[in-house]
Amino acid sequence: MTILAPTEEQEALRATLRSFFAERWPEEELRAAAGSAHGHDPRLWKAMAEDLGLHGLAIPEDLGGGGFTYPDLLVVFEEMGRALVAGPFFTSVAMASTLLLALPDRDAQERLLPGIAAGERIATVAAVETPTSWDAVRIAAEATGTGATRTVTGEKLFVLDAEVADVLLVLVRTEHGTGVAEVGTAAPGVRVEPMATVDPTRRQARVVFESAPATLLAPDHDATPAVRRMCDLAGVALAAEQVGGAQRVLDMATAYAKTREQFGRPIGGFQAVKHLLADQLVSVESARAALGYAAAATVTGAGLPVAASVAQALCSEAFSAAAETNIHVHGGIGFTWEHQAHLYYRRAVSSEVLLGRPRDHRARIAAHLLAPSEIP
């Protein structure tokens, strides 16, 4: 078992991103976006695309991207998680782009990916229909018609940033099993109903389709393998975000514990607080190790489904625990609206259940372990 150690180029990218977000995404901007109608900052979005080419980083060059590797992109997610960047980047890049790249449909890739890579088109994935499971394979939404020309009828929940998206990639039932239907958000028969969300930086919506005109992508194929690949790769991207966020809240709590004094000394000098933070450090570093392991699997492809679930299970719990500890170490201040602690906590809990709860990922791992084979 190996991890992918960061390359020099990735460390340089990390440094660039750290100063970019420090300058372009101060707390005022974050709060403005969080309080805005759609939780999206088009100016930042444009700068991310035009100044840094982040959206297309891992999209091949002949499809309008930068042709970098997926681990390079993971650095971006880690830094965005750290900075708590609001908006549809995760869904458009980690989900929709990944799904398109995994589908055997070159026309769709050429039609959609250059726009996504340039940040000119926002795509999202409409997958889940029931609130109890993230099981993308169990789908009721129908795509009637033949070949690529279809109409979609059904209802999807928890669709990320649907209000600002241009394109919906809708998981539907087809004669081959699962299909991916491309539907414009402005198309007739599409109704986007925003859901109230705990996390104001990543919005969700219910999307209702009533005979909405659609293009079925890779119409002769079952899209299940592509959907699974998207889940795995997006899971690793989410783990990267979570590690970035977890490190940030641990830094915040540690800095506060050094300066806040009670009983005549910094509270970070009391073992009750020191040990609390030491435990979070163990948790964050073990999450980072699991991320490194999963990042290596995105390159080799070996054992990616299990590695992605290992990372998701651990990184989800680590971020939530660190965000909770951060609130606690700050005491009353940590419970106020004005402090950032709740914003990170909101992101942590919404991420924890976004692509399957930790226990769902452990269930996947258990299924793998209990199949007859040697534990690797």
Add this chain to the structure above:
Amino acid sequence: MAEFRSRVEAFLGARYPRRHETLRHGQGDDSLVGAAFRDSDDEAGDLRRARAYQRELFDAGLAWLSGPVEYGGAGLGAAERQAFAEVVRRYDVPDVNGLLVGQQIVAPAVLAHGSADQRARLLPALWSGELVGCQLFSEPDAGSDLASLRTRARQVDGGWRVDGQKVWSSGAHLAHVGELLARTSPDPASRSRGLTMFLLDMESPGVTVRPLRQMTGTAHFCEVFLDDVFVPDDAVLGEVGGGWAVANVSLSSERDNFGDESANLFIRLLDRLLLLGQEVGAAEDPDFRDRLADGYVRHVVNQVLPASLETATPEVATAGTSLVKLFATDADRRLVQLALDVLGPALVADTGAWGTYAWSRVLLGVHATRIAGGTDEIQRNILAERALGLPREPRPVREDRRR
């Protein structure tokens, strides 16, 4: 690296069965004590087998992978060390527990602080299994606060005379050489500055070793009484008064290697728990599946965490061994608790069924890991202070100031 791996595979494959081949529920010895937290029923036999295996490894150049060639090492890097650990984990090799103190605690201190003669004499011998080492640090009144130790070494003609009592010395009753930390400054308030490290010949007159029976029922760690023991000048390891720095090399290395050792044990316990779950019909139980998978997640992290920490910030990397140890002790306890929940009463009373009551020894033994090599609380202090930069613990009140 592929070539190195196949060399290791060839060496082990010619001598030992693969772990997976020997693993069948109900077949063979169901004992879990062999590798379980330094607890064995047949230590002398284990040690004999370990030394024979170690000799073969040494002769094949596979014993001390990262060590310098002139002292019997293979001069290889961390990558080879990790590759070896991964491959050896797949084979049923003799348990080398009895040699680990010498190799992972004594040898690193000799390499870092020993004279040329000490290195040449001890390093190849410790790594070939010819010599067995033990650690003589803790005392009845000096545990976590090691710097308060009282064993005294008085300078005499040609060497030192040592009086005192050591405790929790794993394998001291079987060891040839002891890494002995003693106070050489007459001022007790000198604390860590007044300590010197010695390499004690365990056969020296005045050394009495008494094994202590531990809570598992076996006797593995020892009390060591030192009664006017003569130690020659050339047995001083490092500088006179510089013992604290030497001890820190040993302690850090002990924690560092704890990860490998613990990962080896962990995968064996996870294997057995998987079999057990299937055997007792727990394989469909969602709680069992959830916690077994959690065990697997921790197994993965056990293996990749040390490498990951090498890329962390310098502050975190420095305290990495404490972090690995805390992670591993927590993982061990979770797994043992799962065994208890799967087995229920069959873990605390022997039904005679294969591979069930055997877990009781692990349940009892697991508590050692949170104490040995620095308690969990000491590790948390180290992480908080060195990795996070939080304020240090208040300094002890010095006797002279109190007066």
